[in-house]
Amino acid sequence: MLSRVCEPPADDPKQEAEIYREMDHRDVNRRFVLDLFEGGGVGPRVLDLGCGPALIPILLCEYVEETKAGDLADLEVLGVDNCVEMLELARVEIELAGRLRGIQLEQADLSDDESLQTDLADTVICNTVLHHLDDPSTALRLALRALRPGGRVFIRDLVRPESDAEVERLVALHGGAADNEVAGISPPQLLRQSLHAALNLSEIRDLVSGLGMDADCVNMTSDRHWTIDGRCPGIA
Ligand SMILES: C[S@@+](CC[C@H](N)C(=O)[O-])C[C@H]1O[C@@H](n2cnc3c(N)ncnc32)[C@H](O)[C@@H]1O
Structure with a gap:
């Protein structure tokens, strides 16, 4: 079995942000948004943890508009990331997509237990971020803290x-x-x-159940991803 090897910190965050933006994530991003809506209710307040260039928040708004899956006027997406260079790229993407009204951005560090307020969102989403964190449990605690009671958490990442x-x-x-x-x-x-x-399936299930959620809400959803789709624990 392979041991987890954490990623080295970026030498040049601006360059890393640009490299990430140059890569083609359209299929995985589209799959993320489709699975999110197919799995249950979304929003109206959505928080995207580690939003990167905000391509998922933009797709989410487009999906709601195209399919009338919700009321676009009510949808409020907040994307947070700790990397200012990434947030600058995100601002440009949001402007180019004409989504300045629906998507807000903030800097927040998912390694800092106090970085997010409570009761910020009805749905917390997060795509391929946890493997960047030395201690992903802090981000999971923040996700649950930021949710309103009974809110939905939808987190996807690579599996080791x-x-x-x-x-x-x-x-x-x-x-x-x-x-x-x-x-x-x-x-x-x-x-x-x-x-x-990345975390393997049993590691992420252990973390999730340690936070009071049902371990069965984490499942393999492709040949290289697991997904958590669950509700805030202890609330109907
Ligand atoms: C692989 S990218 C994914 C971006 C986006 N979720 C997507 O799917 O397009 C990982 C993102 O996590 C962010 N990130 C890494 N460590 C973070 C931390 N401690 N706090 C907040 N964001 C972080 C990075 O800046 C980057 O934007």
């Missing part, structure tokens, strides 16, 4: 494979082109690093 061979199989399948290197970092290398830093 059992072996190097499985890491390499997933990198070959999903890692993209190795020659598409920016500043010495290629998309396959980024995926490899992220898979090694």
Whole structure:
């Protein structure tokens, strides 16, 4: 079994933000939004933890508008990220998408127990962020703290494979082109690093049940992702 290897901190956060934005996440982002809506009610106040360039909040608004899955006028999305360079990119994306009215941004550190208020959101979402954190349990506690009583948490991340061979199989399948290197970092290398830093299914289930949620609300949802889809514990 592979041990977890946390990712090194970014040497150049601006460059990392730009590299991440250059990668094509359209299919996984669309799948995230579809699964979110297919799994139950969303919003109206949505909090996106580690929102990156805010592509998921933008897709979410577009989905609500296109499908009338909710009332766009009521939808309030707050994206938080600790990286100012990422938040700057997000602001540009939101402006280009014409979504300044529906999406707010704030800087918040998911490693800081006090960084978010309580009762901020009806739904907390978070996509491929936990593997960046040395201690993902703090972010999970923050997610539950930020939810209104009975609110929904929908968190997805990569799963750490059992072996190097499985890491390499997933990198070959999903890692993209190795020659598409920016500043010495290629998309396959980024995926490899992220898979090694990810939690496996039993680790995330242990964390979730330690916070009073049902471990069964965490399931494998692709060949390389688990998803938590649950409610704030102790409330009907
Ligand atoms: C892989 S990106 C995912 C971005 C976005 N969720 C998406 O799916 O497009 C990870 C994001 O987590 C953010 N992040 C990493 N550590 C964080 C922390 N301690 N607090 C808040 N955000 C963090 C990074 O800045 C980055 O924007």
